């Protein structure tokens with residue numbers, strides 16, 4: 180009995196330890212599911228859809244100058260031909276996905 184309780188709490192610990200890892204991957208998952216079709220997997224906007232919609236590369240000098248707050252605003256409210264993600268993604272998801280874009284910009 181004691182042993183199974185201990186095993187159970189070990190399982191909880193392992194689950195708790197994996198939460199930060201999940202949160203880190205979240206931005207990437209959201210990006211691949213909701214943004215990559217237009218911005219490209221690498222964010223460089225080299226796909227046919229990206230060219231058709233004149234999506235800018237996240238590595239363009241203008242995009243690199245954007246602050247996280249500006250990117251969050253563009254994602255939340257939309258910009259030009261880009262749809263708004265307000266109501267489709269939570270504020271936390273938008274923050275995470277912008278964090279992932281900033282990684283792509285390096």
Ligand code: HEC
Pocket residue numbers: 209210213214215216217218232233234235236237241242249250251253254258259260261262264276277280
């Ligand atoms: C339907 C295609 C499409 C999808 C899907 C899309 N975008 Fe965009 N995005 C665009 C276009 C087009 C622009 C350029 C808008 C403009 O400046 O007129 C843009 C611009 C941006 C910008 C501003 C960059 C700049 O240089 O002006 C950010 C930030 C951005 N997108 C983030 C995202 C995120 C995050 C997602 C996914 C949650 C996403 N986009 C999904 C088409 C898309």
